[in-house]
Amino acid sequence: MPLTSKDDALIESIIKRYPRSRSAIMPLLHLAQARDGYVTPESIEVIAEKLALETAEVNAVATFYTQYKRKPVGEYHVGICTNTLCAVMGGDAIFEAIKEHLGVENDEVTSDGKVSVEHIECNAACDYAPVVMVNWEFYDNQTVQSTKDLVDSCRAGKPIPPTRGPNELPTWKANSEVLAGINDGKAGEGVAAGEATLLGLKIAKGQR
Amino acid sequence: MSKLTPVLSAFWDQKDSFTIEGYKRNGGYKAIEKALSMPEDDVIKLVKDSGLRGRGGAGFPTGMKWGFIPQGDNKEHYFVVNADESEPGTCKDTPLLMANPHSLIEGIIIGSYAIRANYAFIYIRGEVAHVIRRVQQAIDDAYKAGYLGKNILGKGFDLELVLHVGAGAYICGEETALLDSLEGFRGQPRLRPPFPAIAGLYARPTVVNNVESVASVPAIIDKGVEWFAAMGTEKSKGFTLYSLSGHVKNPGQFEAPLGITLRELIEMAGGIRNGHKLKFWTPGGSSTPLFTDAHLDTPLDYEGVAAAGSMLGTKALQIFDETVCIVRAVLRWTEFYKHESCGKCTPCREGTWWLVQILQDLESGKGEAKDLDKLLDLCDNIAGRSFCALADGAASPIISSIKYFRDEYLEHLKQGGCPFDPAKSTLFDLAETR
Numbered sequence: 001m002p003l004t005s006k007d008d009a010l011i012e013s014i015i016k017r018y019p020r021s022r023s024a025i026m027p028l029l030h031l032a033q034a035r036d037g038y039v040t041p042e043s044i045e046v047i048a049e050k051l052a053l054e055t056a057e058v059n060a061v062a063t064f065y066t067q068y069k070r071k072p073v074g075e076y077h078v079g080i081c082t083n084t085l086c087a088v089m090g091g092d093a094i095f096e097a098i099k100e101h102l103g104v105e106n107d108e109v110t111s112d113g114k115v116s117v118e119h120i121e122c123n124a125a126c127d128y129a130p131v132v133m134v135n136w137e138f139y140d141n142q143t144v145q146s147t148k149d150l151v152d153s154c155r156a157g158k159p160i161p162p163t164r165g166p167n168e169l170p171t172w173k174a175n176s177e178v179l180a181g182i183n184d185g186k187a188g189e190g191v192a193a194g195e196a197t198l199l200g201l202k203i204a205k206g207q208r
Numbered sequence: 209m210s211k212l213t214p215v216l217s218a219f220w221d222q223k224d225s226f227t228i229e230g231y232k233r234n235g236g237y238k239a240i241e242k243a244l245s246m247p248e249d250d251v252i253k254l255v256k257d258s259g260l261r262g263r264g265g266a267g268f269p270t271g272m273k274w275g276f277i278p279q280g281d282n283k284e285h286y287f288v289v290n291a292d293e294s295e296p297g298t299c300k301d302t303p304l305l306m307a308n309p310h311s312l313i314e315g316i317i318i319g320s321y322a323i324r325a326n327y328a329f330i331y332i333r334g335e336v337a338h339v340i341r342r343v344q345q346a347i348d349d350a351y352k353a354g355y356l357g358k359n360i361l362g363k364g365f366d367l368e369l370v371l372h373v374g375a376g377a378y379i380c381g382e383e384t385a386l387l388d389s390l391e392g393f394r395g396q397p398r399l400r401p402p403f404p405a406i407a408g409l410y411a412r413p414t415v416v417n418n419v420e421s422v423a424s425v426p427a428i429i430d431k432g433v434e435w436f437a438a439m440g441t442e443k444s445k446g447f448t449l450y451s452l453s454g455h456v457k458n459p460g461q462f463e464a465p466l467g468i469t470l471r472e473l474i475e476m477a478g479g480i481r482n483g484h485k486l487k488f489w490t491p492g493g494s495s496t497p498l499f500t501d502a503h504l505d506t507p508l509d510y511e512g513v514a515a516a517g518s519m520l521g522t523k524a525l526q527i528f529d530e531t532v533c534i535v536r537a538v539l540r541w542t543e544f545y546k547h548e549s550c551g552k553c554t555p556c557r558e559g560t561w562w563l564v565q566i567l568q569d570l571e572s573g574k575g576e577a578k579d580l581d582k583l584l585d586l587c588d589n590i591a592g593r594s595f596c597a598l599a600d601g602a603a604s605p606i607i608s609s610i611k612y613f614r615d616e617y618l619e620h621l622k623q624g625g626c627p628f629d630p631a632k633s634t635l636f637d638l639a640e641t642r
Contacts, residue, residue: 017370019284019327020410022392026375030334051392064394064550065375067334079335083296084494084540085454085526090634121378121544123335124293124302126453126526127460130635136337143636164306165338175337178344179373187345190338192225197303199460200450201221203476204212 492521495601
C-alpha cells in the first residue's frame, strides 16, 4: 500500500526534523519502502506533493541510491558482501552457492516472495568476514552452510536471529521504518559488541 | 603489558555500554559540563592544542577545522558528523556506534557549542539497521536527559540533533557529496572552493567531522591536552582505532597510540593464519596504496605511512596472505569504484569502466603485457582530475599493485588465466559445504 493520508502526520513529523523540507526526501523514500517494500510511482507522487517538488526531482534522488528498490524485494533481503576482503575469504563462494540453492540470480526474488539476493559492497564489518546482511542486520563469520541454513530459515518464516542485532530478525518493511528514523524500541536488544570488537580491549586488560 | 590504550573502547565489554546509564556510569557527559562553562573559542583552542587530527582519512587537524568557521557572521552554522563508513576494509565507526553512541553525541554537543551551531546532523550509512537503532535511541535519551534541546544544562545553549540515514552510496562519505545528499539531492561532490566552512549545508558555514574524531573530543576535554598529547608521535597525537581484518588468526579492533606498527598489531591478532604468510595489506582502506611484508615496521601514523608511499586513511588494515591473487583483489576493488563513481566527472565515470575492462582481460589471461602500461597511463589521466578523490582511490590499488607485483600480472598472461586457486583463500573448507 503506497503512502496515504494515514501517513500524513508521520510525514509531517519527518519533514519537521529539517530546517529545509527537501532534506526529508531520503527518510520519506525509506518510509515509502516500509509501506510497499519498494519505491512505487504512487509514493513518488505523494513525496513530490508533500515537498512541493516535481516527481522527476524525487525520481532523480530515488534512482541514485542502491538501497531504494524499483521493484519488490523479498520479505528477507539477503546481501552477500563480495567486496575484495569478504570475497576472497568466502563471500564469492557463498554468493554462488546461495544463488544456486535458491534458484535465483543477483537482484532476484524467490517465487514465494520470501527471499531476495544481492551482492553488496563493504558493510563495515570486515573483522567478521565473510559478512552477510539480511534486511541490513549483521550475520557475522558466515560459511556456505551457515548462509544456506539462514536463507532456509527465512523461507520457513522462522529466521535465525542476527549475530549483532535484535532478538528476532525484522522484516524488510519493518526495518525500512527504522531507516526512516522511527524508533522501534529494539535498540536495547542484542550484544553491545561482538568478540572481534572486544579483542583489543581484552588484550589490554590481560584477559587474552 | 600491551601497548594498547583503550579510551573509546574502554568499557565496550559492559553489557549496557551503549545506554545512557552505562555511559554515565563510566564518566560520560562530564566533559560537556566543563566545555559548556568555557568560552567557545577556548574549546576550539583546546582541541587545536591537543593535536587531534581527523580520523576519517585525510588527517586534517580537527580544531583548525572548527576555527575556520566565521564567527559573528549572523548566519546559522551546522555541525555534521560523517558516519557513512563505507571505505572497503573500514569497520571502526560502526562498532563504536553500536557499543558507545553517547560518546559521539557528547562530542557533537561540545563541537556544536564551540563553532556556535544550534543544529547538528549525523549522516549514517543505511545498511546498518541495528547501529541506526542504537544511535536513534541514544539521541532520544540525550534529549530526555536535557543534553539536547533548549538551554542545555542551564547554560543557555540550544542544540537540535537529527539522525539522517543514507541509502547505499559510497560517494556520500565524501563530505560535499554528503552535504548534497543531506540537502535532498543526489550525492555528488561539489567543486571547492568554497569549502564547507564557508558554504556547507544550505550554503551556511559547516563543520564535517568523522565519528571517531568527534567521539574522541569528550575524553580530551575531560582528561586534558597533556594526557592526550602524551600518546602518539610528534605530529600524530593521541590514540586511535586500528581495525585488523583478513588472514590473521584473530581479526578485531585495537585502540592504540598512533605510530604502532603492523608487526605489533599482527602479533596481538595471533599472527597470520596457520601455515601462511603475509603477502599484501592496505594501511587505511582500499583507496590507500598497498603495502607488502616490507612495510611491517612502518609506524602507522600520518607521517610514517605517507613517507612509505601510502596514506594512514581510516586505519583499516586488510591483511591478505600468499593464497590471494593480486589481480583478483585489485579487479574487485576496481569494480567497486566503477559501481560507486557518481558519474559527475568524466575522467572518473568513463575511466573506472575502462580500468575494469582491462583488468578483466588481464585476469583471464587475454590481455597483453603492454596493457599494464595502459592501465598506469589511464590511472595518470584519472587521478587528480575529478572533483573528489574517488578516482584517486581507484588508481591507488592499481598503481601500487603493479609496482610490487608486476610479475604476477604477467604470469596470468603466460598461463592464459589465473594461477591461483580461490578455494585456498577461503576461511572454510569448500569441499565440505558443497
